[in-house]
Amino acid sequence: MNKTALITGATSGIGKATAHEFAKYGIKLILCGRRQERLDTIQKALSKQTDVHTLNFDVRDKKSTIDAISSLPKDFKTIDILINNAGNAHGLDPIQTGDLDDWDAMMDINVKGLLYVSKAVIPQMTERQSGHIINIGSSAGKEVYPKGNVYCGSKHAVLAITEGMRIDLNPFGIKVSAVNPGLVETEFSQVRFKGDAIADSVYKGYKALQAEDVAEVIYFAISRPAHVNIADVLMFCTAQASSTIVNKDL
Ligand code: NDP
Numbered sequence: 001m002n003k004t005a006l007i008t009g010a011t012s013g014i015g016k017a018t019a020h021e022f023a024k025y026g027i028k029l030i031l032c033g034r035r036q037e038r039l040d041t042i043q044k045a046l047s048k049q050t051d052v053h054t055l056n057f058d059v060r061d062k063k064s065t066i067d068a069i070s071s072l073p074k075d076f077k078t079i080d081i082l083i084n085n086a087g088n089a090h091g092l093d094p095i096q097t098g099d100l101d102d103w104d105a106m107m108d109i110n111v112k113g114l115l116y117v118s119k120a121v122i123p124q125m126t127e128r129q130s131g132h133i134i135n136i137g138s139s140a141g142k143e144v145y146p147k148g149n150v151y152c153g154s155k156h157a158v159l160a161i162t163e164g165m166r167i168d169l170n171p172f173g174i175k176v177s178a179v180n181p182g183l184v185e186t187e188f189s190q191v192r193f194k195g196d197a198i199a200d201s202v203y204k205g206y207k208a209l210q211a212e213d214v215a216e217v218i219y220f221a222i223s224r225p226a227h228v229n230i231a232d233v234l235m236f237c238t239a240q241a242s243s244t245i246v247n248k249d250l
């Protein structure tokens with residue numbers, strides 16, 4: 001596929017798996033994240049299959065985000081596909097004892113970071129009247145669960161912003177999609193629980209979605225014919241029925 005994709009959060013989990021999936025089809029890649037060493041390793045691995053450029057920035061930092069994307073070399077300047085994936089949950093606490101820094105992190109990364117990256121990329125898509133934006137939401141954007149308060153709020157915001165983008169970008173022929181997974185076995189719980197051992201128990205006793213399962217759905221969405229937009233996908237592992245119902249053998 002003769003296209004270029006920019007993927008945020010490409011150093012781990014869903015973003016990294018999406019980079020690997022896209023590379024199989026020869027999609028040129030702009031891989032973003034804060035951990036340069038990991039970006040280098042992934043670039044080295046995927047360069048056998050496609051051209052790869054890396055960008056190191058924190059999506060919370062408006063200026064670094066805009067500067068990094070505008071610094072892209074000529075061969076990578078035209079972005080056909082934007083995967084807004086960078087994000088995490090920070091903490092799992094009732095609202096009355098939640099941590100302000102965790103709340104800032106979730107709103108700043110999951111919501112404002114997604115907006116900064118989009119702001120840097122959308123003008124070239126409207127100018128060319130083509131492009132595809134996929135925002136990685138969550139089942140937490142469709143259903144609030146106990147102690148999920150602010151994370152769920154950030155992902156509800158991602159869904160609302162996705163719908164807003166789809167409406168506003170409709171006259172330009174730009175596709176906008178949300179892919180909303182349930183439990184996916186990545187570094188997500190290590191981040192949420194700040195390395196606490198409880199993170200290891202989250203994916204025990206059932207087979208959670210794997211990052212590659214989500215990456216395949218993302219590739220499916222971007223590989224549809226020009227007249228088809230996969231607007232919204234909710235995907236669970238078979239053991240999961242809702243945010244609070246998971247059939248575990250424990
Ligand atoms: P991981 O923790 O494995 O990956 C998160 C990625 O986001 C990393 O590559 C990380 O890169 C990047 N990232 C985090 N903070 C920042 C930041 N401030 N600036 C730039 N990049 C950042 O988690 P997942 O792969 O699971 O999560 C990816 C997305 O999927 C998130 O939006 C998450 O909310 C969503 N999701 C996850 C689910 C799950 O159960 N795992 C389910 C539903 C949705 P680096 O640290 O190098 O910057």
Ligand code: 8X3
Pocket residue numbers: 137138139140148181182183184243
């Ligand atoms: C990640 C899935 O259920 O931990 O978005 O919120 S969940």
